[in-house]
Amino acid sequence: MNAPRLSDGVISLDQHTLADADAHLAGEDDEQGRRFGWYPSRSSPERVRKAIEKWQADWAAAGLTRTLAIRDLGTGVLAGGCQVRLRADQIAEMSYWVFPAHRGKGYATRAIVLTSDWVFGELGIERLELYVEPDNEASRGAARRAGFTEEGLLRAREQIGDERRDMVLYSRLPTDPPPMRS
Ligand SMILES: CC(C)(COP(=O)(O)OP(=O)(O)OC[C@H]1O[C@@H](n2cnc3c(N)ncnc32)[C@H](O)[C@@H]1OP(=O)(O)O)[C@@H](O)C(=O)NCCC(=O)NCCS
16 A cells, blocks of 8 residues: 555645655654653664564555654655554554654644545544543644544553553544644
8 A cells, every 4th residue: 555645735645655764853852752752762773673664565565554744845855754553443543743843833733634534434443532632732632633532531541651641532533623723
Protein backbone atom coordinates (compact mmCIF):
# COMPACT_ATOMS: atom_id res chain seq x y z
CA MET A 1 0.00 0.00 0.00
CA ASN A 2 1.23 3.48 -0.81
CA ALA A 3 1.00 6.20 1.81
CA PRO A 4 -1.58 8.85 0.91
CA ARG A 5 -0.72 12.48 0.29
CA LEU A 6 -3.22 14.52 2.26
CA SER A 7 -3.55 18.29 2.39
CA ASP A 8 -5.86 20.98 3.70
CA GLY A 9 -4.22 23.94 1.98
CA VAL A 10 -1.89 24.70 4.94
CA ILE A 11 -0.09 21.43 5.74
CA SER A 12 0.48 18.22 3.85
CA LEU A 13 0.89 14.68 5.14
CA ASP A 14 2.85 12.04 3.27
CA GLN A 15 5.40 9.31 3.74
CA HIS A 16 8.81 10.03 5.33
CA THR A 17 11.92 9.53 3.23
CA LEU A 18 15.51 9.19 4.40
CA ALA A 19 15.99 12.83 3.30
CA ASP A 20 13.84 13.73 6.35
CA ALA A 21 16.28 12.17 8.84
CA ASP A 22 18.30 15.32 9.66
CA ALA A 23 15.22 17.53 10.06
CA HIS A 24 13.52 14.91 12.22
CA LEU A 25 16.55 14.62 14.47
CA ALA A 26 16.98 18.40 14.73
CA GLY A 27 13.29 18.82 15.58
CA GLU A 28 13.20 16.51 18.57
CA ASP A 29 13.18 18.36 21.91
CA ASP A 30 12.98 17.43 25.60
CA GLU A 31 9.20 17.90 25.63
CA GLN A 32 8.80 15.28 22.91
CA GLY A 33 11.27 13.00 24.70
CA ARG A 34 9.31 13.29 27.95
CA ARG A 35 5.95 12.63 26.32
CA PHE A 36 7.18 9.59 24.40
CA GLY A 37 9.34 8.26 27.22
CA TRP A 38 12.92 8.34 26.01
CA TYR A 39 14.00 11.52 27.93
CA PRO A 40 16.80 12.22 28.92
CA SER A 41 18.15 10.16 26.00
CA ARG A 42 18.21 11.74 22.57
CA SER A 43 17.75 9.96 19.27
CA SER A 44 20.86 9.27 17.22
CA PRO A 45 21.08 9.70 13.43
CA GLU A 46 21.21 5.90 13.14
CA ARG A 47 18.08 5.45 15.26
CA VAL A 48 16.15 8.01 13.19
CA ARG A 49 17.20 6.38 9.91
CA LYS A 50 16.11 2.99 11.25
CA ALA A 51 12.77 4.45 12.37
CA ILE A 52 12.13 5.94 8.91
CA GLU A 53 13.05 2.64 7.22
CA LYS A 54 10.63 0.84 9.55
CA TRP A 55 7.86 3.37 8.76
CA GLN A 56 8.49 2.85 5.01
CA ALA A 57 8.37 -0.95 5.45
CA ASP A 58 5.11 -0.64 7.40
CA TRP A 59 3.52 1.21 4.47
CA ALA A 60 4.89 -1.25 1.92
CA ALA A 61 3.48 -4.19 3.89
CA ALA A 62 0.20 -2.44 4.77
CA GLY A 63 1.14 -3.14 8.37
CA LEU A 64 -0.58 -2.27 11.62
CA THR A 65 1.34 1.01 12.04
CA ARG A 66 1.02 3.92 9.58
CA THR A 67 3.29 6.92 10.12
CA LEU A 68 3.01 10.19 8.20
CA ALA A 69 5.26 13.24 7.93
CA ILE A 70 3.63 16.61 8.67
CA ARG A 71 4.95 19.27 6.29
CA ASP A 72 4.40 22.95 5.79
CA LEU A 73 2.60 22.91 2.46
CA GLY A 74 4.20 26.10 1.17
CA THR A 75 7.82 25.17 1.85
CA GLY A 76 7.70 21.37 2.17
CA VAL A 77 9.64 21.73 5.45
CA LEU A 78 9.19 18.80 7.84
CA ALA A 79 7.21 20.11 10.84
CA GLY A 80 6.45 16.87 12.72
CA GLY A 81 4.69 13.57 12.28
CA CYS A 82 1.77 11.43 13.29
CA GLN A 83 1.22 7.72 13.69
CA VAL A 84 -1.87 5.51 13.54
CA ARG A 85 -1.75 2.09 15.18
CA LEU A 86 -4.48 -0.31 14.06
CA ARG A 87 -6.07 -2.46 16.76
CA ALA A 88 -8.72 -5.17 16.71
CA ASP A 89 -12.42 -4.44 16.04
CA GLN A 90 -11.90 -1.47 13.66
CA ILE A 91 -10.33 0.56 16.48
CA ALA A 92 -7.14 2.59 16.01
CA GLU A 93 -4.97 4.79 18.22
CA MET A 94 -3.14 7.87 17.06
CA SER A 95 -0.20 9.90 18.35
CA TYR A 96 1.49 13.01 16.93
CA TRP A 97 4.36 15.42 17.39
CA VAL A 98 5.14 18.89 16.10
CA PHE A 99 8.65 20.35 16.27
CA PRO A 100 9.08 23.43 18.52
CA ALA A 101 9.53 25.94 15.68
CA HIS A 102 6.14 24.98 14.26
CA ARG A 103 4.05 24.71 17.46
CA GLY A 104 1.07 26.90 18.21
CA LYS A 105 0.06 27.26 14.55
CA GLY A 106 -2.63 24.61 14.55
CA TYR A 107 -0.52 22.00 12.73
CA ALA A 108 -1.27 19.19 15.21
CA THR A 109 -4.99 19.95 15.02
CA ARG A 110 -4.87 19.93 11.22
CA ALA A 111 -2.87 16.69 11.12
CA ILE A 112 -5.31 14.96 13.48
CA VAL A 113 -8.29 16.06 11.37
CA LEU A 114 -6.72 15.02 8.05
CA THR A 115 -5.57 11.66 9.41
CA SER A 116 -8.92 10.95 11.11
CA ASP A 117 -10.83 11.58 7.89
CA TRP A 118 -8.42 9.30 6.02
CA VAL A 119 -8.59 6.37 8.48
CA PHE A 120 -12.38 6.56 8.59
CA GLY A 121 -12.72 6.83 4.82
CA GLU A 122 -9.97 4.49 3.63
CA LEU A 123 -9.29 2.01 6.43
CA GLY A 124 -12.82 1.42 7.70
CA ILE A 125 -11.91 2.47 11.24
CA GLU A 126 -15.00 2.90 13.44
CA ARG A 127 -13.33 4.43 16.50
CA LEU A 128 -10.11 6.45 16.71
CA GLU A 129 -8.54 6.94 20.15
CA LEU A 130 -5.98 9.37 21.59
CA TYR A 131 -4.29 8.83 24.96
CA VAL A 132 -3.02 12.11 26.40
CA GLU A 133 -1.32 12.89 29.71
CA PRO A 134 -3.52 15.09 31.91
CA ASP A 135 -0.96 17.93 32.03
CA ASN A 136 -0.34 17.95 28.26
CA GLU A 137 -2.51 21.00 27.60
CA ALA A 138 -1.24 21.49 24.05
CA SER A 139 -2.19 17.95 23.07
CA ARG A 140 -5.54 18.13 24.85
CA GLY A 141 -6.25 21.40 23.05
CA ALA A 142 -5.41 19.82 19.71
CA ALA A 143 -7.63 16.80 20.47
CA ARG A 144 -10.58 19.05 21.38
CA ARG A 145 -10.11 21.31 18.37
CA ALA A 146 -9.94 18.26 16.11
CA GLY A 147 -13.40 17.19 17.24
CA PHE A 148 -12.48 14.45 19.73
CA THR A 149 -14.63 13.72 22.77
CA GLU A 150 -13.03 13.38 26.20
CA GLU A 151 -14.13 10.09 27.77
CA GLY A 152 -12.31 10.02 31.09
CA LEU A 153 -9.12 9.41 33.02
CA LEU A 154 -7.47 6.01 32.74
CA ARG A 155 -5.22 5.42 35.74
CA ALA A 156 -1.70 4.10 35.14
CA ARG A 157 -2.66 3.43 31.51
CA GLU A 158 0.80 3.60 29.94
CA GLN A 159 4.37 2.81 30.78
CA ILE A 160 6.27 5.92 29.71
CA GLY A 161 9.99 5.68 30.44
CA ASP A 162 10.32 4.23 33.92
CA GLU A 163 6.89 5.11 35.30
CA ARG A 164 3.26 4.28 34.66
CA ARG A 165 1.26 7.38 33.84
CA ASP A 166 -2.42 8.26 33.84
CA MET A 167 -3.93 9.10 30.46
CA VAL A 168 -7.01 11.03 29.39
CA LEU A 169 -8.85 9.07 26.73
CA TYR A 170 -10.29 10.92 23.72
CA SER A 171 -12.18 9.34 20.85
CA ARG A 172 -13.73 10.29 17.56
CA LEU A 173 -16.22 8.27 15.53
CA PRO A 174 -16.88 8.65 11.80
CA THR A 175 -20.41 9.75 12.67
CA ASP A 176 -19.27 12.58 14.97
CA PRO A 177 -19.89 16.14 13.80
CA PRO A 178 -17.06 17.77 11.85
CA PRO A 179 -14.47 19.62 13.95
CA MET A 180 -14.40 23.39 14.43
CA ARG A 181 -12.72 25.20 11.58
CA SER A 182 -10.54 28.22 12.36
C1 LIG B 1 1.15 18.44 21.50
C2 LIG B 1 1.70 19.07 20.23
C3 LIG B 1 1.69 18.01 19.12
C4 LIG B 1 0.77 20.23 19.82
O1 LIG B 1 1.18 20.71 18.55
P1 LIG B 1 0.72 22.14 17.99
O2 LIG B 1 0.85 22.07 16.51
O3 LIG B 1 1.45 23.21 18.69
O4 LIG B 1 -0.81 22.18 18.42
P2 LIG B 1 -1.90 23.20 17.87
O5 LIG B 1 -1.23 24.46 17.37
O6 LIG B 1 -2.77 22.44 16.92
O7 LIG B 1 -2.66 23.60 19.21
C5 LIG B 1 -3.76 22.92 19.66
C6 LIG B 1 -4.44 23.71 20.75
O8 LIG B 1 -3.71 23.68 21.96
C7 LIG B 1 -3.39 25.02 22.37
N1 LIG B 1 -2.04 25.00 22.90
C8 LIG B 1 -0.92 24.85 22.18
N2 LIG B 1 0.14 24.85 23.02
C9 LIG B 1 -0.35 24.99 24.27
C10 LIG B 1 0.23 25.04 25.57
N3 LIG B 1 1.57 24.91 25.73
N4 LIG B 1 -0.59 25.20 26.65
C11 LIG B 1 -1.92 25.30 26.48
N5 LIG B 1 -2.53 25.22 25.28
C12 LIG B 1 -1.75 25.09 24.20
C13 LIG B 1 -3.49 25.86 21.14
O9 LIG B 1 -3.75 27.20 21.51
C14 LIG B 1 -4.63 25.19 20.43
O10 LIG B 1 -5.85 25.53 20.99
P3 LIG B 1 -6.75 26.67 20.35
O11 LIG B 1 -6.81 26.35 18.88
O12 LIG B 1 -8.04 26.51 21.07
O13 LIG B 1 -6.02 27.93 20.63
C15 LIG B 1 3.13 19.63 20.42
O14 LIG B 1 3.14 20.50 21.53
C16 LIG B 1 4.16 18.52 20.65
O15 LIG B 1 4.71 17.97 19.69
N6 LIG B 1 4.44 18.16 21.92
C17 LIG B 1 5.38 17.07 22.22
C18 LIG B 1 4.86 15.70 21.80
C19 LIG B 1 3.46 15.43 22.34
O16 LIG B 1 3.12 15.81 23.45
N7 LIG B 1 2.66 14.74 21.52
C20 LIG B 1 1.32 14.36 21.91
C21 LIG B 1 1.34 13.09 22.70
S1 LIG B 1 -0.33 12.66 23.16
